[in-house]
Each structure stands twice: as structure tokens, then as C-alpha cells.
Amino acid sequence: MSINRQAKARHHRIPHNFDETGLHVDELQTVPAAPISTDNPDSDSNEQASENGTLEHSTHEEVLAIPKDVPMFTVDPHNPGAVLRHYLLRIQKYSSYTFCGFLALHYSAVMLAPAVTRAIGPNDSATSLLLFGRAIYQASPAIETGLVAGSMVVHVLSGVIIRISRLRRDRRWYKTPLRELFSSSRSKSPTPLPSSSSSSATTFSRISQTGWLLVPFVSLHAYLARYVPLKIEGDSSSIDLRYITYGFSKTPYLSSIGYFAMILFTTHHVTYGLAKWLRISKKNMKYVRSLSGLALVVALLGVHVVSRSSSTGAVLEPWLRAKYDILYEYSIKSIL
Template structure:
């Protein structure tokens, strides 16, 4: 009973007001305050808080760091490759003689084969490039398993690995070829002679003369696979691969075809020059005294 009395008392206490029209104009000249009404704090730009990791670095994902390691490590190794192509292919092709090309090899080799320069130009960039590529693939695989909730081995088998591009496939095929090349020209001389300072173009031509099948097949595969991997990789860094075309329709398809032909044409020309100088001149130089 008391509750009903309280509700009735509340209704009686309410007052009905007459409706008033909404003002069509604002009291001031504009909805926004004028410049004279600004406070000293209005000129300061409010910047978002930048989050950093515990090491003081930007909070990027592992893919961001691994991609940049993979990219920039190829820059240093490309410098070595340019010198190597010039010494073992272009100069012999120009001189038409192994003996006349030796002095140019001795002049430029200290820049990439000295104890100080070689780790930073060859060894470390190569390890960083291959290691970051493998880490990227494993990390993306882990993310896919986590995304689809794979909890056991049977679940993981049902989820496909990340797609392997042609450039990556060439890179994985190049790893044993590079290791074999380093084993013959660096590890074996280090094992028997204590160093590779005496290794020159004559040593390479002697190997072709003594083991022609292995040498021609091995060097041919090393050159072609290495060149195609490098040229396609640089095309990716320069945003020039067919998959990086942004146009759609017939125009986009035309651009993709043009890029595909250009990249493969450059790869074919570089491979032909390297094969002509490295195998056509150095490989046919014949056996050299002093080597078994």
C-alpha cells in the first residue's frame, strides 16, 4: 500500500513544461571556436604513444625483422658476386687467356678474400641470408598451425606448408652447390696447404682438365641456378616481379608478361657471359703443373 502511495506522489510532483523551439543559430559566429579563443595548449600536436620492445626497438613482428635481414644480407653478398663474376668470367672473356687474367684476380681478391673483409662480405651475409629465409618459412608455418588450431600431429599434417616460390626453390637448390664450390676452392686447399692464397684460375682450369664431367656439370648448375636466383631476387627487392604488378585486366596481364620476359632475358644474358668466360676460357685452360 505504501508503495502505491509513493508512486502516486512521484507522478504528482512532476511538472509538465511547454515545448520550446530549438535555436537555429549558434550563439557565436561559428560552431568552432575562433583562433583568438585558442588556449596555449591547442597548438601542440597530440602524438600517439609509440610502443617499443624491452630492447628499445619498435614493436614489429618477427617477420618484419627476418625479411629485412634476408633482404639486406643479399646486398653485401651481391658485392662479392659482382667481383667474382668480373674475375672469373668477364676478364678472362676479354683477355682470352687464363694467364693474363691472373693478375686482375690478384688485384681484386684482397677486397673480398682477406681475413677481415671475407667474413663481412661473404660468410656472415650468406649465413644470415639462408638462416633468415629458413626462419621465415618456419615462423609462417608455426603461425598457420596456430591460426587453424592444430594440436596434434594428425592436425599438422592436414595443414599445408606455406607456398614455396620459384625464387626460394632456386635458393634452396643453390645451398649445396655453393657449399660444394667452397669445399673445393677453400676447404681442400686449407686442409692440404694451410690456406687458399695460392688458389687461382689455373687451379680451376686444372680441376676442369682432371675431372671434366664433375666440373662442367657442377659449375654449370652453380652458375645458372645462382644467376636466376639472384636476378629474380633483385627483381623482388625492386618491386619488378610479375606478382607485384598492381594493374588489373588486360593491361596488368601485359605488364606481367613483359616483366617475366625481361627478368628471364637478363638472367640468360648474365648466365651466358659467366659460362662463356668461366667455362669457355678458364674451363678449357688445361692442366697446370704443381697440382695433382
């Protein structure tokens, strides 16, 4: 009887908004369920921490706050899936560095030089830079394949395999069909799946979004400017900025929309993607944003000069105009 009275007295002494542990009721939160894993739970948690450290699917603020002394790639050697993603992430990273080498040469010739000189012609600085770049990355088929096409294909394919592997991992962790994983990532209401885990495979960061959106635009540009001339003529020696200008004169609206979208997506994907790989700190993100904005303005100005160089199209030699007509007609027929 005395024990019951003591318990009641102790209960009455506790304020209504506190529990018996002394925690304020308003501070209590619902913790999402932990992943169900049939494998070693420690290896899965280490893998998730490692993949979060790679900054692949997080926002810029979350990503760039990771300290420099934290290893970017850590992996449990006893987890085959984590090992696969570990090496694929490295392949994706260094293939992007390789493609950026080509992109720097191409950007300086077709965007920076026209923006500075405000002129397009067979003997201007833009054409000279373009020919200089070709002398480097078209010196041999192996160099062009590895530096340009190979690095881009490897970068995209590694990203596809990583995402598929993470989807398989999430299905194993949560015992949930893929449809529910995607629906939980799109839903803004509370879900039984932790957001950090569902976002790893079923949501796309802005870097990933712009990367996937770039694939059709870059593929079409490579098809028009490199594959078709190589197939019809055997080389692309006659292709320079006048070829792009002539395309603007034939399809002004489609060309304007296509190049604007490709430049916008490329600028964001490259600048923020490099910031991700280089692990730029949050306080230095203002420099990344400034660099991204500057690169975008210069690129748009250069393409504007190329698209508006109507005088260049007017002085095209008849044989060159006829050659460009053949190339564009073949491209349009093959696409449509």
C-alpha cells in the same frame, strides 16, 4: 492467404538462373574458409598482407604488380611473430645486398674476363681481376667473414627461421597438422585452406627453390676452393683459375654438371631476387629477363673457356701440379 499468393507470384517472376537478390547463379563462387585465429584477427590479416607485400612466396606476376607507394614492410607491434618475421625479412634482404657485392667481383674475374679474353694463364686479365678482388674481400678475416661467409649464412638462416615461423603461424590459424598443410599446398584440387595462406609457408617460389638448391653447390665450391687450401697450406695464394681448370681435367663430367647447375641457379636467384627486393614493375620485367639471360650466357661461356683450357693444364709447373693433386685428393677423400 494474400501474402502467400504475393510471395508465389514474386517467386515465379524471378528467372530460374537468378536468385532472389538478382545475382546470376553462374557468377556465384565458393569462398574458402577464413583462418581461425585465437589472437587479434586484425593483426593477423595485416601481417599476411605485409608478408605478401614482401614478395617472398608469390609468382613474379603477382609480386611485381604491387604499387610503389604501398609500404613493403608493415607490421603490427602487438604481434610478436609478425615482428620477428618483419626484422628477419629485413636481415635477409640486406644480407643479400652484401653478398652481391662479393658476387660482382667474383663474377667479373672468373666468368666475364675469361669469356672476353678467351684465355687462362698466370698473367692474364682474369687472374689480375681475381687477385684484385682478393685484395678487397680477403684484406682481413673480418671482412671476408662478414662480406662472404657471414652474409650468406645469415641470408640462409633467416630464411629458415622465417619459414618455420610461418609454419607455426599457419598451424595456429587453421588448427591443422603440418602434414595436412603440406598436402593441401601440393594438391591441385579445391581445398578448405585458402591458397594464399597455405602457400605462405608450405610452397616454394622459383626464387626460393633456386636458393635452396644453391646451398649444396655453393658450399661445395667454397669447401674446394677456399677451405681445403686454407687448411692444407694455410692460405689460397696458389689458387686461381688454373686450379678450376685442373679440376675439370680430373673430373670432367662431375665438374661440368656441378658448375652448370650452380651458374643456372645463381643467375635466376640473383636476378629475380634483386627484382623482388627492388620491386621492379611488371612492365619492366622484360629487362630483368634479358639481364638474366645475358648473365647466364656470359657465365656459361666463361666456364667453357676455363674447362677447355687444356693447354693451361699442360704448362703447369711440376710443383704446382703436385700441390693441386694433394688438394684434390684430400677433398675427394674427405667428401667420400
